[in-house]
Amino acid sequence: MKPFKGERVFTPGPVEIPDRIREVLGRQIIHHRTPEFTEAFLETRELFKRLVDCDSENFVFFSSSGTGAMEACVLNFFEEGDKVIAVVGGKFGERWAELGKHWRLKVIEHHVDWGKSVNPEDIEKLLKENPDCKGILIQMSESSTGAYHDVRAIAELTKDRDTLLVVDAITALGVYDMKPHSWGLDVVVGGSQKAFMLTPGLSMLWFSEKAKDKLTGRAYYFNVGNELKKQVEGQTAWTPAISLILALREALRILLETGMEGVENRYRTISRGMAKASESLGLRLLPENPSISLTTLLPPEGLSADEIRKAMLSEGVRVAGGQGKLKGKIFRISHMGMDVNDMVVALSVLERVLRAKGLKKESGVEAFLEEVSR
Amino acid sequence: MKPFKGERVFTPGPVEIPDRIREVLGRQIIHHRTPEFTEAFLETRELFKRLVDCDSENFVFFSSSGTGAMEACVLNFFEEGDKVIAVVGGKFGERWAELGKHWRLKVIEHHVDWGKSVNPEDIEKLLKENPDCKGILIQMSESSTGAYHDVRAIAELTKDRDTLLVVDAITALGVYDMKPHSWGLDVVVGGSQKAFMLTPGLSMLWFSEKAKDKLTGRAYYFNVGNELKKQVEGQTAWTPAISLILALREALRILLETGMEGVENRYRTISRGMAKASESLGLRLLPENPSISLTTLLPPEGLSADEIRKAMLSEGVRVAGGQGKLKGKIFRISHMGMDVNDMVVALSVLERVLRAKGLKKESGVEAFLEEVSR
Numbered sequence: 065m066k067p068f069k070g071e072r073v074f075t076p077g078p079v080e081i082p083d084r085i086r087e088v089l090g091r092q093i094i095h096h097r098t099p100e101f102t103e104a105f106l107e108t109r110e111l112f113k114r115l116v117d118c119d120s121e122n123f124v125f126f127s128s129s130g131t132g133a134m135e136a137c138v139l140n141f142f143e144e145g146d147k148v149i150a151v152v153g154g155k156f157g158e159r160w161a162e163l164g165k166h167w168r169l170k171v172i173e174h175h176v177d178w179g180k181s182v183n184p185e186d187i188e189k190l191l192k193e194n195p196d197c198k199g200i201l202i203q204m205s206e207s208s209t210g211a212y213h214d215v216r217a218i219a220e221l222t223k224d225r226d227t228l229l230v231v232d233a234i235t236a237l238g239v240y241d242m243k244p245h246s247w248g249l250d251v252v253v254g255g256s257q258k259a260f261m262l263t264p265g266l267s268m269l270w271f272s273e274k275a276k277d278k279l280t281g282r283a284y285y286f287n288v289g290n291e292l293k294k295q296v297e298g299q300t301a302w303t304p305a306i307s308l309i310l311a312l313r314e315a316l317r318i319l320l321e322t323g324m325e326g327v328e329n330r331y332r333t334i335s336r337g338m339a340k341a342s343e344s345l346g347l348r349l350l351p352e353n354p355s356i357s358l359t360t361l362l363p364p365e366g367l368s369a370d371e372i373r374k375a376m377l378s379e380g381v382r383v384a385g386g387q388g389k390l391k392g393k394i395f396r397i398s399h400m401g402m403d404v405n406d407m408v409v410a411l412s413v414l415e416r417v418l419r420a421k422g423l424k425k426e427s428g429v430e431a432f433l434e435e436v437s438r
Numbered sequence: 439m440k441p442f443k444g445e446r447v448f449t450p451g452p453v454e455i456p457d458r459i460r461e462v463l464g465r466q467i468i469h470h471r472t473p474e475f476t477e478a479f480l481e482t483r484e485l486f487k488r489l490v491d492c493d494s495e496n497f498v499f500f501s502s503s504g505t506g507a508m509e510a511c512v513l514n515f516f517e518e519g520d521k522v523i524a525v526v527g528g529k530f531g532e533r534w535a536e537l538g539k540h541w542r543l544k545v546i547e548h549h550v551d552w553g554k555s556v557n558p559e560d561i562e563k564l565l566k567e568n569p570d571c572k573g574i575l576i577q578m579s580e581s582s583t584g585a586y587h588d589v590r591a592i593a594e595l596t597k598d599r600d601t602l603l604v605v606d607a608i609t610a611l612g613v614y615d616m617k618p619h620s621w622g623l624d625v626v627v628g629g630s631q632k633a634f635m636l637t638p639g640l641s642m643l644w645f646s647e648k649a650k651d652k653l654t655g656r657a658y659y660f661n662v663g664n665e666l667k668k669q670v671e672g673q674t675a676w677t678p679a680i681s682l683i684l685a686l687r688e689a690l691r692i693l694l695e696t697g698m699e700g701v702e703n704r705y706r707t708i709s710r711g712m713a714k715a716s717e718s719l720g721l722r723l724l725p726e727n728p729s730i731s732l733t734t735l736l737p738p739e740g741l742s743a744d745e746i747r748k749a750m751l752s753e754g755v756r757v758a759g760g761q762g763k764l765k766g767k768i769f770r771i772s773h774m775g776m777d778v779n780d781m782v783v784a785l786s787v788l789e790r791v792l793r794a795k796g797l798k799k800e801s802g803v804e805a806f807l808e809e810v811s812r
Binding site: 071073075077078079080081086087089090091092093094095096098127128129130131132135162163166167255257263264265266284285286302303304305306307308382 | 445447449451452453454455460461463464465466467468469470472501502503504505506509536537541629631637638639640658659660676677678679680681682756
C-alpha cells in the first residue's frame with residue numbers, strides 16, 4: 065500500500081527540510097554583490113561562530129558537496145609529499161585516503177574494522193613512529209558504519225605536535241556541541257544536507273590558527289585563503305550558492321534557538337532510546353561506540369537488511385542501507401533533523417515490519433518511550 | 439521612494455527565478471540514491487541533449503559555481519606544460535588565463551581590448567606560430583564587457599587541428615541555439631544562475647569525442663571521467679545538488695517548450711530593441727558586436743554609471759556595474775530570463791532616470807517597441 069502522505073526520509077543525508085527553511089529556499093533570488101547579501105552573510109557567519117563556540121573568523125563556506133571541502137583540506141593544508149595518517153574505518157575514511165593519495169601526500173592508512181572506533185593509543189604509537197607526520201585525517205562520525213571516533217582524545221596527541229588534526233564532521237557538526245577551538249581540533253568539515261537540514265550544495269570548513277599557518281596556494285576553486293579574505297568582508301571569491309547561504313542562516317537560527325547543548329542532548333536521548341529499542345526488538349547495533357547522528361543495525365536471522373528497508377519504505381519510511389563492503393548487510397536510521405516524535409514513527413514502522421515477519425521480540429516503541437522519558 | 443513591489447533583478451547572473459522553478463526549489467527533499475532521483479536525472483539529461491541538439495552522452499553536471507566547471511576544463515583536458523591560448527578580453531578571459539597558469543599550463547594570453555570581439559584571423563596566425571597549441575580557452579559571451587566572440591569561426595580553425603576549443607558559455611548556453619557538436623566546439627561550460635533561471639550552485643560541462651580522448655585523471659572533485667560513468671546511469675560520484683537537478687529539469691522544460699530557436703529569437707529581438715533604444719536615449723553600447731544576453735552601456739556625459747545604477751535601483755530595477763578595469767565606467771542590463779514586457783520595465787526606468795537628470799534625448803521605450811514590433 066502506497067503511504068497516504070508520501071515518504072519520510074530517515075537517511076543520514078539528505079535529511080528532511082523544515083518548512084521554515086523550505087520557505088527560504090523557494091524565495092525569489094537576491095543578487096550577491098549587494099549590501100543586502102553581505103549583511104545576511106555576515107549574520108550567518110556570526111551565528112556560525114556561536115555554533116562552534118569560537119570567536120575566530122577562520123572558516124569558509126564553499127558551493128560544493130562535502131567531498132569538495134574534504135578536497136580543500138588536502139589541498140590547502142598539505143604540500144605534496146607530506147606524510148599523513150588516514151583513519152580508515154568506513155567508506156568516508158577510504159575517501160580521506162584516496163584524496164590524500166590523489167594529491168600526492170604520503171598516506172599511512174590506519175585501518176579499523178568497520179563499525180569499530182579507533183583506539184587513540186594506536187594513533188599515539190603511530191605518531192611516535194612517524195614524528196614527521198603532518199596530519200591526521202579522520203571522521204568524527206563515520207556515517208557508513210555509525211561509529212564515533214573520539215577526536216577529542218586524539219586532539220590531546222596532536223595539540224603539542226606539528227601535526228594537524230583534520231576532522232570530517234559532516235555528520236557531526238550541528239549534532240554534537242562541538243567546540244573545535246577548546247578541543248584542539250585543527251580543521252573541521254561540515255555539509256549542508258546533514259544536521260543543517262538544507263539541500264546539498266554547501267560545505268563548511270573551519271580551521272585553527274595552527275592550520276592557518278600552513279595554508280598553501282595549491283587550490284583554485286577551493287582556495288581557503290582567497291575565500292577567507294572575501295568572506296570575512298561578507299563576500300565570496302566565486303558566485304556563492306546564494307539561497308543556501310540564506311537558508312543556512314535560518315538553519316543556524318533554528319539550532320541556536322535550542323542551543324547546541326540542548327541539540328546534542330536531544331540526539332543523545334534519541335540515540336540511547338534507539339539502542340534500547342533495538343535491544344528489545346532483538347536487533348544488534350553494528351558500532352560499539354555509536355555516533356549519536358544515526359542508528360546502524362544488523363538485520364535479524366531470517367531477514368535481510370534490504371528486505372527490511374523495502375518493507376519500511378512501503379510503509380512510508382526511507383532508511384539507508386550499507387555502503388562499500390557493508391552493502392546489503394546493515395540498515396541505518398538517521399536521527400539528523402529529527403525529534404522524539406519523528407523517531408517514534410520510524411521505530412513503529414520497523415516494529416510493524418518485524419511483527420509481520422514473525423520476528424518481533426519485545427516492543428521497540430515501548431522501550432524507546434521508556435528510555436527517552438527517564 | 440522605496441519601490442512598492444520590491445526589486446527586480448536585471449543582472450547578468452543571478453537572474454530572476456520563474457515561479458514554476460521556485461516551486462521546485464522549495465519542495466521537500468528526496469533522496470538521491472533512489473530510482474525516483476535516477477529517473478528525474480535521466481530525464482534531465484535527455485532534455486539537456488535536446489538543448490544542445492546532440493545525442494551524445496558526453497556531458498556532466500557539477501555541484502559548484504561556473505568557475506568550478508572552468509577549473510574542471512583545465513584539469514580534465516590538459517596536462518601540465520600543455521600550451522594553450524587564452525583569449526583575454528574581459529574579467530572572465532582573465533579567469534581562464536589565471537586558471538591555466540595555476541594548473542601549470544603554458545598560457546599564451548591573447549589580449550583583446552575590453553568590449554572588442556576577437557578577430558579569428560589573429561587566432562589563425564597564433565595557431566600557425568604555435569602548431570603545438572593544445573587548446574583555446576575563450577568566452578562565447580564575455581559578460582563583463584557584453585562582447586560576443588565568434589566561437590563558430592574559431593571552431594573552423596581548430597576542428598582539423600590537435601587543438602581543443604574550450605568555450606565558457608556560462609552566459610550563452612540557454613540563450614543561443616547552440617549546437618556544439620555541429621559547430622565543432624570541444625568543451626562548453628554553463629551555469630545554473632544564468633539563462634537557466636535557477637539559484638547558483640550547479641554547473642554544466644559538455645564535451646566532444648575529441649575532448650573525451652584527452653581526459654586526464656588530474657581532478658578529484660571535478661573529475662569528468664568519474665562523473666560521466668555515474669551520470670550516464672542516472673547517478674553522480676558525489677552527493678548532487680538534488681534540488682537544483684530537479685529545478686534544472688523544470689528549466690529545460692520551460693526552454694524547450696519554446697524551443698531554442700525561439701528562445702534565441704526572443705533574445706535577438708530584445709538585443710536589437712535595446713540597441714535602438716540606447717541610440718534614441720543618446721547612450722553608446724560598449725561592445726562592437728554585442729552578446730544577445732545583455733546590453734552594456736556607457737553613461738552619458740555628466741552622469742556616472744554608478745549614479746545611473748543607484749537611481750534605477752531606487753525605482754526598483756537592479757542593473758550591474760562594471761568589473762575589473764571597467765568598474766564604475768559602464769552599466770549592464772541583462773536580458774537573461776526576461777521577455778519584451780520585462781525589458782520595457784527596465785528601459786522605462788532608465789528613461790525616467792535620464793529624464794530626471796535632463797539628459798534624455800528621444801524616447802527609448804518607443805524606439806524599443808518599434809524595433810521589437812517589426
